[in-house]
Amino acid sequence: MLLIVQAEKDLYRQLFDDSDSGKSKRIGHNKWTMPGQPIFDEKFITPFVTGLSVTLKDFCELETKMEKFGPVGTTGAPKIAIAGVIGVTGKKFSGAFTLGFPRETFVRVMNKILKSNHIDITSEIEDGAGELSNVVFGLAKHMLNEKGYEVKLALPTVLRSDDLSAMSQGLGAATEVLLSTQLGPIVIELAGNVIAPAAVDPALQTKFEVPKLDTDVLVSFVRAIRTTFDTQCRTIPEAGTPFAKSNKADSKGYDIGGIVSVTAASFTGTFAIFFEEDVFLQLVEHMTGERPQKITAEIQDAAAELVNISFGVAKRILNAEGHMLQTSIPTVVRGSKIQSSYPSSRPPVVVPFSILGGQMWTEFAFDPPIDI
Numbered sequence: 001m002l003l004i005v006q007a008e009k010d011l012y013r014q015l016f017d018d019s020d021s022g023k024s025k026r027i028g029h030n031k032w033t034m035p036g037q038p039i040f041d042e043k044f045i046t047p048f049v050t051g052l053s054v055t056l057k058d059f060c061e062l063e064t065k066m067e068k069f070g071p072v073g074t075t076g077a078p079k080i081a082i083a084g085v086i087g088v089t090g091k092k093f094s095g096a097f098t099l100g101f102p103r104e105t106f107v108r109v110m111n112k113i114l115k116s117n118h119i120d121i122t123s124e125i126e127d128g129a130g131e132l133s134n135v136v137f138g139l140a141k142h143m144l145n146e147k148g149y150e151v152k153l154a155l156p157t158v159l160r161s162d163d164l165s166a167m168s169q170g171l172g173a174a175t176e177v178l179l180s181t182q183l184g185p186i187v188i189e190l191a192g193n194v195i196a197p198a199a200v201d202p203a204l205q206t207k208f209e210v211p212k213l214d215t216d217v218l219v220s221f222v223r224a225i226r227t228t229f230d231t232q233c234r235t236i237p238e239a240g241t242p243f244a245k246s247n248k249a250d251s252k253g254y255d256i257g258g259i260v261s262v263t264a265a266s267f268t269g270t271f272a273i274f275f276e277e278d279v280f281l282q283l284v285e286h287m288t289g290e291r292p293q294k295i296t297a298e299i300q301d302a303a304a305e306l307v308n309i310s311f312g313v314a315k316r317i318l319n320a321e322g323h324m325l326q327t328s329i330p331t332v333v334r335g336s337k338i339q340s341s342y343p344s345s346r347p348p349v350v351v352p353f354s355i356l357g358g359q360m361w362t363e364f365a366f367d368p369p370i371d372i
Contacts, residue, residue, distance in 0.1 A: 040175035051139035060112040084133025087261020090151035095192015099133040105184030130156035161335025224313035237353035253337030258307030269366035279358035
């Protein structure tokens with residue numbers, strides 16, 4: 001066991017050592033950043049506005065108008081109660097697209113589409129956020145790919161909270177687009193970066209057959225998470241028993257999380273880590289030496305960084321086996337008692353972790369799903 005832990009730490013150092021000092025880059029000491037340049041100008045935004053306009057016109061005869069766009073928090077967008085989030089990878093871009101609705105807008109839109117009379121967001125209609133985001137961003141993807149972006153979309157994730165904040169991108173750029181309809185405002189958020197072309201090791205294409213998605217992939221992610229938290233936070237989370245998440249009742253809700261899109265040779269999907277507020281604040285204290293009183297914009301990026309580094313370690317392990325995971329960039333989500341849901345045909349695998357007297361929750365929503 002000690003040999004395995006030491007091997008994982010050696011792998012971590014290969015990925016994230018500071019070339020100048022030889023010391024591991026710890027959050028709060030040497031800020032981890034990703035290369036790339038934001039590209040959220042009006043040309044890039046237009047396919048998303050068009051995708052939403054076409055979708056709402058076809059589904060419920062609504063007219064859509066773009067009111068403003070700019071950095072997250074600058075457009076006067078209302079608070080979001082439910083959102084469909086789709087991770088994105090590609091040769092030129094990596095990040096996430098989010099379609100968010102205030103509570104009243106979402107209920108009105110779904111009532112219009114379904115010809116129903118719901119008065120609040122319920123489990124019967126919440127999947128609509130994922131379905132709408134899938135259609136809207138599918139149309140946008142087609143238009144972007146005609147321009148050479150070659151993006152791939154992961155499965156949609158539906159997030160709910162009484163005060164779900166915009167999906168601010170921790171390690172890249174984030175732009176929100178405020179749109180108006182007859183039924184209320186809607187918000188699109190684009191988060192991510194242009195990525196530099198990565199050199200592909202020819203050995204990965206010739207040395208291995210592409211392996212199938214199985215529980216070994218899950219084990220590699222768990223190893224990566226334990227190694228990352230040991231190195232970054234000086235604490236090792238203990239993994240619980242994995243299970244297939246059947247519905248949002250399987251989770252009591254969390255306060256902050258990081259989500260990253262996963263694109264590999266044999267599967268696609270999303271990988272997420274969610275934290276209780278007290279656990280997250282303790283982790284930040286372990287990383288920086290100071291205990292914050294609450295989650296703020298200044299410390300929320302730690303969630304993205306922990307997910308990003310865990311994904312990077314897992315990516316190195318899995319790519320050595322031939323899985324060919326692509327570079328991706330995480331997105332932060334904040335709210336009160338966040339709940340997540342996915343297409344019922346592809347339930348995610350959950351691995352709960354005990355850490356610092358509380359819990360953190362990891363979700364693996366892959367297509368095809370992992371059979372546990």
